[in-house]
Amino acid sequence: MTSTTILVTGARGSVARGVIARLVAAGRSVRIASSDPAELEPTPGVEAVRLSLREPDNAAAVLQGITSVFLYAEAAGIADFVKAAQAADVRHIVLLSSSSTNTPDPQSNPLAAGHHTVEVAVAESGIPYTVLRPGAFAGNSIGWKYQLMGTGSIQLPYPNAQIAPIHEDDIADVATAVLLAGDHLGETLDLNGPESMSFVEQIAILADVLGRDLPFTEVTRDQALAGLTRHMDPGYANALLDLWESAVDPEPLSGTTEAITGKPGRSFRSWAVDHRADFALDSGRRG
Known part of the structure; x- marks a missing residue:
């Protein structure tokens, strides 16, 4: 693996698949992770690994050599994943969250609570991050x-x-642009159609x-x-x-898609x- 490998989690999701395709087209080294990698569509030259974000017991191994992460929000194992990312010296996390966290009390809103937990954990990790908050897909x-x-x-x-409603390809375009440029650090980007x-x-x-x-x-x-x-x-x-x-x-x-x-x-x-x-x-x- 090169020193600039990007990890894409939740690799079976529609947005993640779009991010993977764009990163590969840009010639970047990509590692893709899923709780069931056997279900992933094979991508030539891309390493597929098992990673359950609910129980990221092997996160240290998966994050070895990783510089940036496209992270699917999963609250259950986020503390362990963040610790592994800190130890691996990850330089940028781009988090796929949700516009539901814009509600006044996201901790008590079932739509927002899990995403809010992950946003807080990532923001407090000390790792440079960008949060994407799409609305309705x-x-x-x-x-x-x-x-x-x-x-x-x-x-x-x-x-x-x-x-x-936002086209999933627009979310993938924004995520890829942010990952490749390594910018919008510490920002939360609201996305809609x-x-x-x-x-x-x-x-x-x-x-x-x-x-x-x-x-x-x-x-x-x-x-x-x-x-x-x-x-x-x-x-x-x-x-x-x-x-x-x-x-x-x-x-x-x-207007975030066009701006980025x-x-x-x-x-x-x-x-x-x-x-x-x-x-x-x-x-x-x-x-």
Whole structure:
């Protein structure tokens, strides 16, 4: 390994995969880590290693020779990971956090608490860091596909809630730019998409791109909660519904993507075009 190897954790995630591809294209030495590296898509010339951020017992070995880290936020093992990063003389951590930590009391908010814990641990580590706080991922809308498959309709408790969905490629662009330049040290960067829109407007764009109707049904909060808690902690689900209920005004746009990359953020329509195949109703059925 060279003396400028970058570690990318959570390497199965959509943002991490984008970061890996960009770093490799830039000719950088990259080591990728996952709790199950056998599930990773092989990348020529890239070392894949096992690392569970919940139990980073082998973090010292994984961090050997690493100068920078793209870190997926996992609160459970963060203290041990930070100690290993300090011992390894890591020079820069770029943390993928969440805009939920902008809430007034992130410690008590189920959406924010874990991310906040990691942000504090990284900030107090003494290691130069940059925090990325993206808002709603455009990819969250893929969940609507499974509602369509199950009930024939998208279930919306707050159809006019406003968000500015961000294309995961924009997050990867920003993260890679910061990793390569080694700048924005000690900064927290808020990230969102280039336009605020309601869920109804998102669905209309998706329907236009896919060339088919995407029916939706407005449901009560209790009905939405019942659906969400089939695969989500109730506290987390309630906090998410609180967020949507309060999102009555257009989300302010950060402009961070363009400021750092020099390119405008990708639109939700652009994301929909890129992910047409993800909405095929004859595949990917959840059990």
